[in-house]
Amino acid sequence: MADAAPDDLSPLQRKTLGLLRRSPDPVVFDPSFVATLRRDVEEAFDDFHDRLGDEQLFVSKHRLASVLGCEVQHLHDDAFTWSPAVAGGQVAHRAIQLLINWRGDPVPADVVDEAIARLADDDTSLGDWIAGLSEADLADLRGVAVDKLIKFQECFPPLDKRAAPTTESSVRWPIDGPIVLSGKVDLTLGRPAGAESRKVIVDLKTGWVAPRHREDLRFYALVETLRTQIPPRKLASFYLDAGEPVVEDVTERLLLSASRRMLDAVNAEIELRVEGREPVKRPGxxxxxxxxxxxxxxxxxxxxxxxxxxxxxxxxx
Ligand code: SF4
Structure with missing residues (x-):
């Protein structure tokens, strides 16, 4: 996974490598378990389609967490606005994407500048927001992103291309239909070899540990399983500020629980948005x-x- 000799790695990088490394025993899921999981979700979606009518439902990790939290807040139409803190995370993700494929030993600030320039060119709300920033606001944004990028370099060893690292990889399932599960994975390492699960899905986090982060990754594991029929082998929420990953092995039980949670959330969305059920307040x-x-x-x-x-x-x- 690492593209450097162990002696060249810091203790933190060696720890990351140890936690994410494959064990000698290959992880292979029972194909009949995966087929049953997929069939059960497809059957549940068929029932949901009838209740949805002409509505479409795009299901992301944020939407799942939101509808399963306070339903009154979930339904409140709150216009999203960019801030340096939120945009800094997006810039850092883009910079990490560039860094992983950058030849040589680039200076973090240069990589962040390139990321900002590319995002500003995009025809997106973030691109428009960046393009309208003053020089001082840009400096703020750059500072937030450089901090995250340096922390990423401190935590992760240089990634070997043979580990097939990808960043900001979009996933969705099924290909079409009224209900689509979708997401963008911060970082993946490895890819299946035949029936063997080798992929690790990593979410990069700053700030506090929250139970929701683990649920987010389990949702990605479910989508990956439904689309490729080979589950990932490990999930890691990587807390950059603390330099600590929270790592979890993917199991049948984990995938079943992620599937139940996703179906509960879709059911709640249909009840609230199509069938007119009163939203429930859930303080938290x-x-x-x-x-x-x-x-x-x-x-x-x-x-x-x-x-x-x-x-x-x-x-x-
Ligand atoms: S319970 Fe909390 S989250 Fe829900 S509407 Fe009231 S303040 Fe908002």
């Missing part, structure tokens, strides 16, 4: 940034309770 961590919090008794009670418990709200549930 998301009350902290909810635009409805000021007028929400349940949200205020939750936030006050947390302050009484431990002085001030935390990032953990």
């Amino acid at each position: 961590t998301s009350c902290r940034w909810c635009p409805l919090a000021a007028d929400c008794d349940e949200g205020q009670a939750y936030l006050t309770g947390r302050r009484d418990d431990d002085g001030e709200p935390t990032d953990f549930d």
